[in-house]
Each structure stands twice: as C-alpha cells, then as structure tokens.
C-alpha cells in the first residue's frame with residue numbers, strides 16, 4: 001500500500017468520514033462483475049464531496065465516481081484509489097403556476113422522479129421508471145428514452161472539479177447531446193446536484209406513455225444487464241446491426257448477447273468482467289466486418305482509478 005493512501009485514509013478518519021477498505025464492487029453494479037476498491041466512500045453531501053476531492057488531489061489518489069452502477073463495467077482487477085459512491089439525496093421542490101422547480105442531489109434515484117410525476121400529474125416523467133440509476137449518472141450520459149432525455153428538464157448543474165472547486169453550469173454549458181454531455185466528454189467533474197424545471201403540461205398523453213411502457217417491457221430481456229451496451233449509430237440501431245452480424249446469442253464464459261434484444265448483454269451467473277470485455281470486442285469486430293459500422297460503447301469502463309480503454 002502506498003504511503004499516500006495511508007495518509008489519505010488517516011485524514012478521512014480524522015474528519016470523521018466513514019469508508020470501507022478493499023470493498024467488493026460487483027454487488028454495486030447491475031452486471032454483477034468487478035474487483036475491489038482500495039477505498040470506498042459514500043458521499044452524502046456537497047461539502048463532503050469538496051473536502052474529499054481536495055484531499056485526494058493533495059495525496060495524488062485516483063478518484064472514480066460510481067452512481068447506481070447501471071451503466072458501467074468494473075474490471076476484474078478492481079479500482080485503485082478511492083471510489084466515491086454518490087449518495088447526495090437532497091430533494092427540494094417549489095411549485096409555480098405552470099411548472100415545478102426541483103433541486104435534487106446527484107444521488108437521487110431516477111425512478112423516484114417518475115413516482116413523483118405520478119403524484120403530481122406529470123406522467124411524461126414515466127420514462128424515468130425505465131432508466132435505473134442516479135440523477136448524476138443520468139446527467140453524465142444524458143439518459144433518456146422515447147425521444148426524450150434528462151437534458152429536457154435541466155436548468156443548471158452543480159459540479160466539482162477534481163481539485164474540489166465548485167462550479168455551476170447552465171443547461172447550454174452542459175453540452176448535452178445524444179447519450180452524452182460535457183461531463184462525459186471531459187470526465188473532469190463530479191456532478192453534485194441539479195435544478196430541474198418540470199412543466200405541468202404533459203407532452204405525451206397518458207395512453208401513449210402507457211403503451212410505450214408496455215412495449216418496452218415486452219422488448220427488454222429479464223436478467224443482469226447494463227442496459228444498452230452500445231449507442232445507436234446515426235440513423236440506425238445498434239441492436240439491429242448486432243443481430244445482422246449474427247451475434248444474437250453469442251456467449252463468452254457466462255456473458256451472453258441477449259437472444260431477445262441484441263444490444264443487451266446478460267450475466268447468466270458467474271460471468272467475469274473479462275468475459276464482457278471479450279464479448280464487446282468480438283461484437284464490435286463482427287459488426288465492423290459485416291457493414292463497416294464502428295459501434296461506440298454507451299457503457300463506461302471503470303478500473304485502475306482511470307477510465308479503462310477497450
């Protein structure tokens with residue numbers, strides 16, 4: 001163990017922050033794979049986030065951010081340094097004539113938004129019941145469905161750089177595009193909270209929303225997945241390309257391309273991260289050979305304290 005890690009842990013203890021050492025991460029991601037984190041620290045408020053980031057920077061400890069673990073592949077070798085589990089659960093709301101303003105912590109689970117929407121007559125938010133994870137993770141990857149995304153509701157985002165400085169970004173500054181944002185592009189910030197404006201007027205009828213939800217449930221495989229592995233390429237569907245390349249049902253170890261929806265890869269039980277990495281490489285290769293399309297991962301690879309390049 002490096003002396004800087006020992007010092008870092010001493011400082012955390014002195015400040016009364018609780019953390020776990022050699023924490024097994026596989027139970028914290030939907031794929032159920034991955035090694036251990038040297039230090040695992042749940043972050044419950046903004047102030048704590050700023051302090052921990054500053055300490056980690058001073059001690060030169062790599063920092064990795066984990067939300068709900070619904071869109072990540074954590075490598076078998078585990079994560080060096082500190083994993084910050086985003087648990088900021090702030091929830092403030094204010095009602096106006098035509099909309100609600102919500103100030104929410106990055107650790108708020110997105111399906112809670114759909115439950116809140118149901119209670120307040122905003123059934124448009126039902127899409128969030130189908131997108132597991134935290135608000136921070138959703139903003140990072142601009143999660144969405146049915147042609148809508150979290151960016152449609154964002155007013156501003158509070159994020160910290162890795163030196164522990166606080167920044168406020170307007171919706172435009174967040175650089176949202178399909179399944180990405182400035183935060184994902186540069187990986188230089190930790191999202192702490194966000195302000196959302198929720199119109200009272202729904203864009204979709206209740207019947208349309210119910211139909212979309214039913215259709216989606218019928219299309220999605222049951223089992224341990226991380227949602228869509230690849231982004232849809234412009235003008236096409238990753239799942240269709242994977243199927244056309246003959247990869248449906250392709251299996252490496254206990255990791256398998258779903259027979260139902262080819263952009264979902266399943267852990268049949270006991271898969272390793274290495275199996276998923278190999279499966280991802282193989283599918284990319286076959287899709288490229290078949291039609292020349294270079295698929296781009298939607299899932300993120302976490303490990304070694306750095307984003308893992310496949």
Ligand SMILES: Cc1cc2nc3c(=O)[nH]c(=O)nc-3n(C[C@H](O)[C@H](O)[C@H](O)COP(=O)(O)OP(=O)(O)OC[C@H]3O[C@@H](n4cnc5c(N)ncnc54)[C@H](O)[C@@H]3O)c2cc1C
Nearest residue numbers: 067068069070071132133134136137138143144191227300
């Ligand atoms: C069954 C299933 C269905 C899904 N359906 C959809 C869908 O319809 N649409 C869709 O868009 N996605 C879908 N997903 C993927 C997933 O739900 C989303 O990507 C979700 O937003 C991930 O959030 P998370 O908190 O789990 O992020 P994580 O998986 O924990 O992290 C994802 C990335 O975000 C980063 N991150 C997380 N929180 C923060 C933060 N606070 N600050 C900075 N970086 C952060 C992490 O470092 C990582 O790089 C699905 C997943 C599953 C398992």
